[in-house]
Amino acid sequence: MRDQGKAAAVASDLPIPVAHQFDDARQQHEAAAMGMWIFLATEILFFGGLFTGYAVYRAVEPQGFHEASRHLDLLLGTLNTGLLLTSSLTMALAVHSAENGLRRPTIGWLLTTSMLGLGFLAIKGYEYAHKVHEHLWPGPHFVAPPDASRGFEQFFVLYVSMTGLHAIHMAAGLLVMWVMVIILWRSRHVARHSNFVEMFGLYWHFVDIVWIFLFPLLYLIDRS
Amino acid sequence: MSVVSPAPPLRLKESYLSVSFTIRSWLLSTDHKRIGILYLLSITALFLFGGAAAVAMRVELMTPQADVVRAEVYNRMFTVHGVIMVWFFLIPSIPAVLGNFLIPLMIGARDLAFPKLNLASWYVFMAGAAFTLWAIVRGGVDTGWTFYTPYSSTYSNSYVMLTATGIFITGFSSIFTGLNFIVTIHTMRAPGLQWFRLPLFVWSLYATSLILVLATPVLAISLGLIALERLFGFGIYDPNKGGDPLLFQHLFWFYSHPAVYIMILPGMGVVSETIACFSRKAVFGYKVVAMSSLAIAVLGFLVWGHHMFVSGQSTYAGLVFSLLSFLVAIPSAIKTFNWTATLYKGQITFATPMLYALGFIGLFTIGGLTGLVLASLAVDVHVHDTYFVVAHFHYIMVGGMVMAYLGGIHFWWPKMTGRMYPEGWARFSAILVFVGFNLTFFPQFLLGYLGMPRRYHTYPAEFQVLNVMSTAGASILGVGYLFPLTYLLWSLRYGPRAESNPWNATGLEWQTPSPPPTYNFKETPVVTEGPYHYETGE
Numbered sequence: 001m002r003d004q005g006k007a008a009a010v011a012s013d014l015p016i017p018v019a020h021q022f023d024d025a026r027q028q029h030e031a032a033a034m035g036m037w038i039f040l041a042t043e044i045l046f047f048g049g050l051f052t053g054y055a056v057y058r059a060v061e062p063q064g065f066h067e068a069s070r071h072l073d074l075l076l077g078t079l080n081t082g083l084l085l086t087s088s089l090t091m092a093l094a095v096h097s098a099e100n101g102l103r104r105p106t107i108g109w110l111l112t113t114s115m116l117g118l119g120f121l122a123i124k125g126y127e128y129a130h131k132v133h134e135h136l137w138p139g140p141h142f143v144a145p146p147d148a149s150r151g152f153e154q155f156f157v158l159y160v161s162m163t164g165l166h167a168i169h170m171a172a173g174l175l176v177m178w179v180m181v182i183i184l185w186r187s188r189h190v191a192r193h194s195n196f197v198e199m200f201g202l203y204w205h206f207v208d209i210v211w212i213f214l215f216p217l218l219y220l221i222d223r224s
Numbered sequence: 225m226s227v228v229s230p231a232p233p234l235r236l237k238e239s240y241l242s243v244s245f246t247i248r249s250w251l252l253s254t255d256h257k258r259i260g261i262l263y264l265l266s267i268t269a270l271f272l273f274g275g276a277a278a279v280a281m282r283v284e285l286m287t288p289q290a291d292v293v294r295a296e297v298y299n300r301m302f303t304v305h306g307v308i309m310v311w312f313f314l315i316p317s318i319p320a321v322l323g324n325f326l327i328p329l330m331i332g333a334r335d336l337a338f339p340k341l342n343l344a345s346w347y348v349f350m351a352g353a354a355f356t357l358w359a360i361v362r363g364g365v366d367t368g369w370t371f372y373t374p375y376s377s378t379y380s381n382s383y384v385m386l387t388a389t390g391i392f393i394t395g396f397s398s399i400f401t402g403l404n405f406i407v408t409i410h411t412m413r414a415p416g417l418q419w420f421r422l423p424l425f426v427w428s429l430y431a432t433s434l435i436l437v438l439a440t441p442v443l444a445i446s447l448g449l450i451a452l453e454r455l456f457g458f459g460i461y462d463p464n465k466g467g468d469p470l471l472f473q474h475l476f477w478f479y480s481h482p483a484v485y486i487m488i489l490p491g492m493g494v495v496s497e498t499i500a501c502f503s504r505k506a507v508f509g510y511k512v513v514a515m516s517s518l519a520i521a522v523l524g525f526l527v528w529g530h531h532m533f534v535s536g537q538s539t540y541a542g543l544v545f546s547l548l549s550f551l552v553a554i555p556s557a558i559k560t561f562n563w564t565a566t567l568y569k570g571q572i573t574f575a576t577p578m579l580y581a582l583g584f585i586g587l588f589t590i591g592g593l594t595g596l597v598l599a600s601l602a603v604d605v606h607v608h609d610t611y612f613v614v615a616h617f618h619y620i621m622v623g624g625m626v627m628a629y630l631g632g633i634h635f636w637w638p639k640m641t642g643r644m645y646p647e648g649w650a651r652f653s654a655i656l657v658f659v660g661f662n663l664t665f666f667p668q669f670l671l672g673y674l675g676m677p678r679r680y681h682t683y684p685a686e687f688q689v690l691n692v693m694s695t696a697g698a699s700i701l702g703v704g705y706l707f708p709l710t711y712l713l714w715s716l717r718y719g720p721r722a723e724s725n726p727w728n729a730t731g732l733e734w735q736t737p738s739p740p741p742t743y744n745f746k747e748t749p750v751v752t753e754g755p756y757h758y759e760t761g762e
């Protein structure tokens with residue numbers, strides 16, 4: 001189905017420019033997709049260090065993690081999960097539109113995606129500000145409740161590091177998305193950029209999936 | 225072997241070297257061959273810098289007492305030596321220079337899959353090097369190249385963050401290079417070039433690239449967490465804040481053990497090519513040698529705990545890591561035996577690249593077998609953190625990788641520059657390097673076994689004889705490195721012009737002129753047979 005869309009786009013539009021090192025557009029697309037998947041593999045390992053740290057400290061101090069997790073705002077976390085999942089849907093629609101050479105819908109869906117992403121970051125920023133205010137931001141100003149178990153601060157160290165690294169990836173994604181919107185706005189032939197939109201879509205879904213892991217690990221400890 | 229001709233051949237005009245002579249055309253080139261040359265120049269300069277630190281250390285160690293530097297300065301010198309040599313010479317050496325230059329040629333492609341990313345990797349590399357050099361100029365780092373916490377966190381009094389930033393940045397150049405190689409080898413092979421027709425050099429760099437992309441991010445995050453702890457007071461590695469310093473060792477070695485294979489696998493690729501060419505025989509057990517590269521890459525990810533036998537890791541974890549470390553020796557041994565079997569009944573010529581390759585086999589064997597000594601739980605307690613480890617590591621890295629790198633540079637020098645190097649001088653210095661190397665590092669095995677710890681600038685008087693031998697060897701080794709630097713530069717102007725295939729070697733890179741034109745081949749070659757169709761000596 002995706003390939004049909006691409007074929008239609010190639011037929012209806014100008015031919016996709018092929019860089020000198022490639023033989024044809026198919027090879028170029030194959031290389032781009034593979035490159036993106038490998039990049040995402042490096043990202044998994046990058047986050048992997050933090051997930052390892054989380055696994056170790058939670059296994060050693062389950063009680064501290066349990067208590068600290070109660071200080072996160074479940075409602076805001078859930079809301080953010082909803083925003084991000086919706087943004088993955090709109091991103092997929094943007095990719096679909098680009099492959100079919102539909103310029104305005106592509107731009108529209110990308111802008112919708114970026115709004116949802118911005119909303120996520122705004123809520124995350126509010127949560128962070130709240131933690132600073134409550135002295136639950138790790139570092140010199142951290143004040144644990146008097147009856148807190150060991151591992152209480154470690155939870156917040158990991159909460160801030162993991163969600164922070166995730167937020168940096170979101171912010172970088174938003175920047176690329178806006179550049180892409182400008183490029184599409186100026187260009188007449190969306191299909192020429194459909195590779196770009198598709199590869200970026202993979203990245204966006206990846207960032208989404210990272211959150212799918214972060215949300216239960218941080219917000220939902222022993223909530224069943 | 226080659227024709228000396230005063231008049232430039234007709235083809236030269238089209239070569240990648242002569243399309244343009246401006247500095248701009250080099251700094252903005254996306255040609256994989258030019259980028260390989262940029263890397264060659266950069267890492268040679270960095271190698272000389274890292275080597276100077278080693279010379280200073282060997283001078284200090286000539287006598288038991290401190291006479292040249294204080295302890296603090298000595299700490300900085302071995303750190304500089306390790307950081308520069310590991311991240312700014314060994315890791316980029318064969319991949320970024322020879323791999324960049326040769327992979328597209330060997331697979332019959334016009335360039336790598338992502339030429340701009342390739343150029344970006346060089347700029348990122350240079351930015352990382354600049355950060356690190358800046359840190360060194362400002363006062364250096366004293367943690368050792370391993371950045372162990374709490375030396376690098378709670379108790380650090382040197383420019384750790386600046387150096388770590390440099391290494392973090394350089395990591396991206398590794399990732400870019402590895403990613404580019406994997407995609408290129410997968411998607412851009414010439415028609416008919418099936419996986420099992422790929423030269424073993426390409427196989428070894430494919431395995432190396434897997435490690436580059438999968439291990440480097442873990443180094444990035446472990447250094448990033450040091451930054452969080454130091455800059456914002458997050459308790460990650462500091463036990464006073466609830467952290468655990470062992471977490472750093474786990475994360476660091478999860479990168480750094482595989483990184484050792486980044487630093488040796490490409491060398492094995494070079495040796496496979498040269499052994500085949502100068503024995504005039506196909507590599508014995510080609511498929512097994514190819515697969516052993518992948519096996520090394522995979523197993524290499526599972527052995528990091530052998531660096532932590534005395535760090536308070538559980539004995540059972542130690543047992544498993546010890547066993548796995550023994551397993552990883554199997555694919556390495558397969559390669560060694562297969563190279564030896566390739567030599568058997570071959571028509572051997574002792575050209576310079578072959579001398580380096582033969583040196584590699586011997587020294588790598590010693591380095592590998594002493595690795596097994598270190599992987600044994602009980603013995604490791606005795607020799608841990610002694611010169612035995614230093615000697616083992618240098619037998620692999622210098623005796624192995626640097627020898628292979630020099631052999632590769634000589635082997636492909638005619639292809640890269642279009643000039644022949646002076647064979648007599650080259651053979652002489654290859655022997656000098658071999659002798660100097662052994663004299664430098666063999667005494668260190670003995671020193672370590674006798675109990676001399678690494679990373680000290682003074683030592684008991686009874687160790688002096690062996691230390692003086694080591695320093696004498698280091699000076700021979702240094703001279704052995706300066707010779708190629710001189711005659712290779714000399715050959716650029718005065719060396720005889722090289723034919724397209726001076727060694728009569730198989731492989732696509734020899735079927736195009738020396739130096740190759742910008743897009744490598746006039747027509748995309750079609751491959752119909754395996755990589756080593758040499759006449760057999762029987």
Ligand SMILES: [Cu+2]
Nearest residue numbers: 481528530531
């Ligand atoms: Cu190791």
